[in-house]
Amino acid sequence: MKNIVILISGRGSNMQAIVEAQIPGARIAAVLSNNETAAGLAWAAERNIATDSLNHKSFDSRLAFDEAMMRKIDAYQPDLVVLAGFMRILTPEFCRHYEGRLINIHPSLLPAFTGLHTHERAIEAGCRIAGCTVHFVTPELDCGPVIAQGAVPVFDNDTADTLAARVLEAEHLIFPQAVADFVAGRLKISGNRVIRSPDATVQNTRLLA
Structure with missing residues (x-):
């Protein structure tokens, strides 16, 4: 356990x-x-x-x-x-x-939009796809090796709040999967890379909506 x-x-x-x-x-x-x-x-x-x-x-x-x-x-x-x-x-x-046992979820497709106000910045930049990233944490803010990403569309009428709600649904899907893979030994960090076994449930990137 x-x-x-x-x-x-x-x-x-x-x-x-x-x-x-x-x-x-x-x-x-x-x-x-x-x-x-x-x-x-x-x-x-x-x-x-x-x-x-x-x-x-x-x-x-x-x-x-x-x-x-x-x-x-x-x-x-x-x-x-x-x-x-x-x-x-x-x-x-x-x-x-x-180190190696600290993970975070960030509401953008890293390395884009590190830090705060990610949804506003994605809309202002004209992004057509946004999302979230699960990553191992390193001393450099929001720059650790990527475990999984979930991508969602950005619609023409989106506000920061509506985009945030869509991204949050993706977060709720990929974050538990990433934790499950870590617990089961299906992923680990090696240097600045994430090593996944063939039966890992999380993917690098996928469109979720």
Whole structure:
């Protein structure tokens, strides 16, 4: 059984998708947040998943917060740490500590549109296809090796909100699949490449809507 710790900052819809997938061989050991009022914490607690929070505003530096969060995470002996809407830029120390077992989902087709406001930027750039990316986390923001991508069309009448809703549906599909592949040993990181076994369920890129 693989222990998974999920980090969230808000409602944690991707966390919910992973929990509800009931991934064989996976144990959701804890859901942690930098926001004690995050709605996802209450959702997880209702399902008897351990929860905890740590207010980043209580720390003098980003590193001090990350070190404290690492201590909380490590108490659950994680095989995988999942960033599911965890709205923090992580220090290199944090990334190195969980190297090879830290994954994130980003709401764009990386390497396009790293950082924030991805949907607005995709529309402004005239993109006809947008999407999301599951990737291993490295110290360089949103630049880790790609595990899977889900692509969706961008329509002429799209707003940032309507595009975000379509991308979120893709996130809820590919993120649990990526976690399942990691847990089952069907994917791993080697240098700056993701190695997949032939029976991996996630794909490099696919159009989902």
